[in-house]
Amino acid sequence: MSDKPEVLFVCVHNAGRSQMAAALLDHHAQGRVVVRSAGSAPADAVNPAVAQAMTEIGLDLSKEVPKLLTAEAVQVADVVITMGCGDACPVFPGKRYLDWELDDPAGKSVDEVRPIRDEIDRRVQALLADLA
Template identity: 65%
Template sequence: MPESTPADVPARPSVLFVCVHNAGRSQMAAGWLTHLAAGRIEVRSAGSVPAEQVNPVAVQAMAEVGIDITTAQPNILTGEAIQASDVVITMGCGDACPIFPGKRYEDWKLDDPAGQGIDAVRLIRDDTRFRVEKLLSELPPG
């Protein structure tokens, strides 16, 4: 008889993207993963010091590739969000992200799009896509 899955174990992998303001890098990464995973991954994003709104240049850059992140809102990073995630991807948040055992952590070195023009943000967007595609290839099917 197959083992049953405990009710508190997610049926699909969960990824949390974290950056300081949760307004650029983490929002673009969440947009890419949501788009590319087509529902098979639970996607979250948060920031250690969230901004008031998502960076409009990041929104524009993602819209250029057909991904709408206009409804995304910066969220505060909580221990609960980390505990509920299988994979935590940090992007320049330093020691602000608590470490919990049993989680997969990666730190992506990506330029911050804050204050950057559209050409620079396009490069960050494209680098983020490459990293998200690699991450997606490493995750179990949901």
């Protein structure tokens, strides 16, 4: 059992928003938080425009692979943050759930992804301050 808070980011494809959020929280938390991300219907790969937008701020998503959301992942998380996956996310009592409504970066250019990345970054930093 970890004494660090565990945060799980969930979106449908785990190829954009949840990957950005996980990378940003992991970067800002510097090991103080266990970070995971998953999707209810994972894509084959991280969205290239998302990966490029993250590379621009020094975060490499090239080794990340979209992962399938499991009930176990939700069960071990202290905070579950959904990003437009709706009813596909399993709900367990006693967990803290947040829903971040964010534009889906799928099909968007890197210019269109940057503002989504920056909004996620703002929310991640606020979450980290709240967890501390």
